[in-house]
Amino acid sequence: MYKSEKLAQTIRQMIENGVWKAYEKLPSLREQAQLSGYSLMTVLNAYQELEAQGLVYAKDKSGYFVAERAQPFTRKQPVQIGLNSRIQINSVVFNFLKSTQPAEIVPFGSAFPNAELLYNAKFMQILAQQAKRKSSYNNQNHMPPGNQDLRQLIANRYQLQGIPCHPNDIVITSGALEALNLSLQALTQPGDFILLQQTIFYGAWQAAERLGLQVITIPEHPQFGFDLESFEQALKQYPIKVCWLMLNAHNPIGFTVNPEIKQKIAELLYKYQVYLIEDDVYQELNYGSAKPLPVKYFDQHQKVLHCASFSKTLGMGARVGWVYAGPFSDAIQHLQLMSTLTVSPLLQNALVEFISHHHYEKHLRHLRQHLEKYKKKFYQELKARLGSICEIYYYSSGYFLWIELPEQLDGQVLYEQLIQQNIAIAPALLFRPDHASQHYIRLNCSYEWTARVENSINLLAEIILQNRKSVD
Known part of the structure; x- marks a missing residue:
């Protein structure tokens, strides 16, 4: 040391x-x-x-x-393992996304970081240069599994973390969501049991609904984020085929699970012969000196499909993701050829040049510094306004704050009140549709503290306080 x-x-x-x-x-x-x-x-x-x-x-x-340290995520009452045989969330997500699109909306409910932080002039310059080359539009070299050079660069990044990886293990996709969905489709059939965290990114719920899967949920651990005891109990109790987990900079809560628990997860996957689709889309947005390890690091038996993306670091315009698919590479490529066919050759070529000339690492350092600064500012200001009645969970990665409202306040009701004032938040209903406790919201804190942002936070706090008084 x-x-x-x-x-x-x-x-x-x-x-x-x-x-x-x-x-x-x-x-x-x-x-x-x-x-x-x-x-x-x-x-x-x-x-x-x-x-x-x-x-x-x-x-x-x-x-x-x-610094003032937030208390770890707590649960007030014991939560049981849940079975969800009929999921209906797509319409909820659709209505939420449509309502938050207008330009006048303050986007605290967005899943993406502030576009101004993601914009990189050098990447745009490289993209413009590539656009002038006819070879950049050649699909032949970019059909599944994707650009060979880009897959090599991604494999190199795995190897830097101590994870053995060959370019043939990687399949390039149109963002992480496609990687996750293709992986789930490759591993399951309608009616299969899958396991999710009780509170998780709504894309997992949507995929389960679309594919006709039965969902088992396990509660978050109040101290460590991931509840190993519930996890093993669920694996024993149900014929679970696949888990879909987010363990680094969890969306929406924000925690990162420690390496010891990740290692145990890998061991349990092998013990019960279950596959894991690891959603690691926020892997680069940690504030420490090194990004946290994925479960894939501990995977000795090819039980983990690891999915990530450039879209949370370079923006929606760079919607290129990948899955470390290993033995499932061919199956995922077949599914991809029947859906999106291929990922933009132009984007893949631009990413190769951007990453190979070390521009990406410089961009990541700048992005992390600003996200950390903005998130801390939001946390301090929210604590000053709402700390007496709300629990605000701060973790040193990502750009979300998970806020526990007073129990009598419903996050969906608060969302509906705020959207009328052109302020968007993400209510708990998006992330835990099966659960009775909906007094939580997620806030995107990737914005500079401007007068507009401050006024919006003041109004958010005012409405929460008014709602609290009306039920007291």
């Missing part, structure tokens, strides 16, 4: 033990160097690591301060 890591660990323990309280100033770099015996550079690296973890924050010309 590096000296800076040791020092960061010591300071973290002191913060967790209450030696330093929220908003309290840490010793200056020079003072900490004298106290610890480490160099100024070591202390700076330690402080920056703690900042990346969301434990401290820096103020210009003032030093480093202890």
Whole structure:
């Protein structure tokens, strides 16, 4: 362990033990160097690591301060494993997406980061250059499984995480949602049992409805995010064929599951001979020094199909995803040829040049810095306005905040009130349609704190407070 890591660990323990309280100033770099015996550079690296973890924050010309840490996601009552044989969510999602499209809507309900952050001038320049080349429109080299060079670059990124990968394991898709849907279609038949987290991205529910699948749900763990005990119980109790899980920067709650639990998930998949479709679309949007490992890292028996995308880092215009399909590569390619046929050759060529010349890593650093800054600002402002009546869950990745409203307030009702004021939020009904507890909302916090954003947050808080008073 590096000296800076040791020092960061010591300071973290002191913060967790209450030696330093929220908003309290840490010793200056020079003072900490004298106290610890480490160099100024070591202390700076330690402080920056703690900042990346969301434990401290820096103020210009003032030093480093202890951040207020959100409580882990809690559940007030025990939640049982659920069986959902008839799912009806497509119309709910359709109406929600249609209502949030107008330009005048403040898009706190959007699933995508702020387009201004995703826009990259260099990528657009490369795209324009590629558009002038006839070869960029040649479909022959971009039919499933996709551009060979792009698949090699993606395989290289897996290998950097210690995950063995060959380009032939990768199938390029039109975004992560297609990768997820093709994977589910390749592994299931109508009537099969699949397992989802109780609260999960609505695309999983839509896919299950479309394919006529029976869904088993397991509750979130109040401390670790993923409930291993419920997971194994469900695998024992039902003939589950496939799991669809999101374990890094979970949408909508935000937690990232620790590596020990991911390893245990991989072991249970093999024990019960169940496949996992791993939705890792937010894998690059962590604030730490290294992106978290997927379950695929621990997969020794080809039980995990890993899906990700460039659309959450480069925008909807770069809707290119992939699935690490391994032995299911041919089956997924066959399904793809019957649906989208191929992914834009122009986009694939542009991504090859953008990634291979290291522009992508620079873009990711810029994106993470701004997402972290904006999300912390939203969290602080919301805590100031609603902290006395709402629980706001902060995790050091992504751009969503999951907000627990007072129990008597329904997130869908709040959404309907706010959309009339041209403010969109995402109600819990989108993510947990089978569950009675709907007093939650998801907020997209990837926006700079402008007067328009502040006014919208003020109105959000005002309506929540009014609703609270009306039922007291």
